[in-house]
Amino acid sequence: MAVLVTGGAGYIGSHAVAALLEKGEEVVVVDNLQQGHREAVTGGRLYEGDLRDEELLDRIFRENEIDSVIHFAANSLVGESMKLPGKYYHNNVYGTLCLLEAMNRAGVKRIVFSSTAATYGEPESVPIRETDRTEPTNAYGETKLAMEKMIRWFETAHEFRYVSLRYFNAAGAHESGKIGEDHDPETHLIPIVLQAALGQRPHVSVFGEDYPTEDGSCVRDYIHVSDLADAHILAVERLRRGEASAVYNLGNGQGFSVKQVIDIARRVTGRDIPAVIEPRRSGDPAVLIAASDKARAELGWNPRRSELEAIIASAWGWHRARPQGYRG
Numbered sequence: 289m290a291v292l293v294t295g296g297a298g299y300i301g302s303h304a305v306a307a308l309l310e311k312g313e314e315v316v317v318v319d320n321l322q323q324g325h326r327e328a329v330t331g332g333r334l335y336e337g338d339l340r341d342e343e344l345l346d347r348i349f350r351e352n353e354i355d356s357v358i359h360f361a362a363n364s365l366v367g368e369s370m371k372l373p374g375k376y377y378h379n380n381v382y383g384t385l386c387l388l389e390a391m392n393r394a395g396v397k398r399i400v401f402s403s404t405a406a407t408y409g410e411p412e413s414v415p416i417r418e419t420d421r422t423e424p425t426n427a428y429g430e431t432k433l434a435m436e437k438m439i440r441w442f443e444t445a446h447e448f449r450y451v452s453l454r455y456f457n458a459a460g461a462h463e464s465g466k467i468g469e470d471h472d473p474e475t476h477l478i479p480i481v482l483q484a485a486l487g488q489r490p491h492v493s494v495f496g497e498d499y500p501t502e503d504g505s506c507v508r509d510y511i512h513v514s515d516l517a518d519a520h521i522l523a524v525e526r527l528r529r530g531e532a533s534a535v536y537n538l539g540n541g542q543g544f545s546v547k548q549v550i551d552i553a554r555r556v557t558g559r560d561i562p563a564v565i566e567p568r569r570s571g572d573p574a575v576l577i578a579a580s581d582k583a584r585a586e587l588g589w590n591p592r593r594s595e596l597e598a599i600i601a602s603a604w605g606w607h608r609a610r611p612q613g614y615r616g
């Protein structure tokens with residue numbers, strides 16, 4: 289039986305594909321390569337195409353013996369979603385609807401879903417637990433919450449089983465050095481900081497220093513992409529055991545401000561990284577830190593690369609070896 293990975297040529301998806309292959313799983317990927325890279329798919333079978341192409345999805349389910357789906361494919365940028373909410377509703381919500389309908393037609397009812405800390409919005413308390421209020425402050429988080437709820441209704445009506453994984457901020461690269469983060473344009477903090485360290489950017493912009501945090505910049509919980517990948521394997525195994533649907537936070541439970549991330553990157557790289565204070569980016573909550581005890585207890589998840597220095601060093605290894613990403 290194969291696992292279908294949507295968005296498997298993207299950053300986190302490609303690391304999940306690598307982890308599945310390491311476990312001996314058969315893997316099928318569908319990706320429209322708008323953000324993904326052919327080279328990032330290190331094995332299995334790749335279909336280049338869009339989730340909203342129903343005929344393609346039916347063909348994929350016909351041509352492969354798929355028992356579970358891991359659904360990464362989405363647009364996922366907080367800032368962009370505030371300018372182009374329609375793009376997010378169309379790709380994320382309608383794309384997920386097409387996927388669920390195709391799964392239902394094919395009788396495939398297990399799904400692991402890439403959800404996000406952005407579903408919570410401004411947290412009611414920190415660290416954030418899965419039972420806390422979900423009130424997104426950006427259109428991206430709103431679409432992800434809608435996708436989670438849509439999957440729940442497919443459980444009620446069609447006996448789907450799901451695991452929704454609400455990841456906090458993914459960072460780092462695969463230990464093989466073969467895959468890592470490469471977005472165009474890049475908007476994520478850690479790769480931007482490392483591009484500045486490489487001299488590819490004149491400076492890093494710090495979006496806001498008037499947040500109610502210790503140094504005024506936003507605080508996030510950074511989690512290594514390979515630790516995230518491991519959680520997906522555990523989630524597929526949970527669904528195969530026939531256990532109940534569930535929602536899990538995935539983070540390290542430690543918050544770092546934008547300024548702290550830049551300081552740690554200066555230490556790790558030994559390079560000067562100029563920073564410039566700029567206005568807030570629309571849609572950003574001040575603080576996002578995970579309580580992940582539930583994933584540890586129920587999934588047996590054990591993140592092994594938790595130190596931010598090690599996470600940044602892992603990303604630095606990739607950026608230094610591949611300064612042009614998959615193009616270089």
Ligand SMILES: NC(=O)c1ccc[n+]([C@@H]2O[C@H](COP(=O)([O-])OP(=O)(O)OC[C@H]3O[C@@H](n4cnc5c(N)ncnc54)[C@H](O)[C@@H]3O)[C@@H](O)[C@H]2O)c1
Pocket residue numbers: 294295296297298299300301318319320321322323324325337338339340359360361362363364379383402403404405454455456457458459471
């Ligand atoms: N990066 C993070 O820190 C983070 C945190 C929380 C949640 N997430 C979620 O994890 C998932 C993966 O994030 P990522 O950082 O790897 O993003 P990414 O952009 O690198 O990967 C997404 C992949 O999906 C593909 N894709 C998008 N829409 C598609 C469509 N309609 N049909 C086919 N392929 C499509 C893209 O080409 C890309 O390869 C997303 O769903 C995102 O919302 C990411």
Ligand SMILES: O=c1ccn([C@@H]2O[C@H](COP(=O)(O)OP(=O)(O)O[C@H]3O[C@H](CO)[C@@H](O)[C@H](O)[C@H]3O)[C@@H](O)[C@H]2O)c(=O)[nH]1
Pocket residue numbers: 364365366367403404405406455456457458475476477478480492493494495496506507508546569572576
């Ligand atoms: O040049 C930059 C880029 C980012 N930031 C700040 O750094 C923090 C992290 O930003 P970024 O790396 O863009 O990640 P988030 O906006 O926190 O979102 C990521 O993390 C979320 C989970 O927390 C996921 O859902 C999203 O898909 C993923 O993009 C935020 O406070 C940004 O305002 C800057 O100050 N300067």
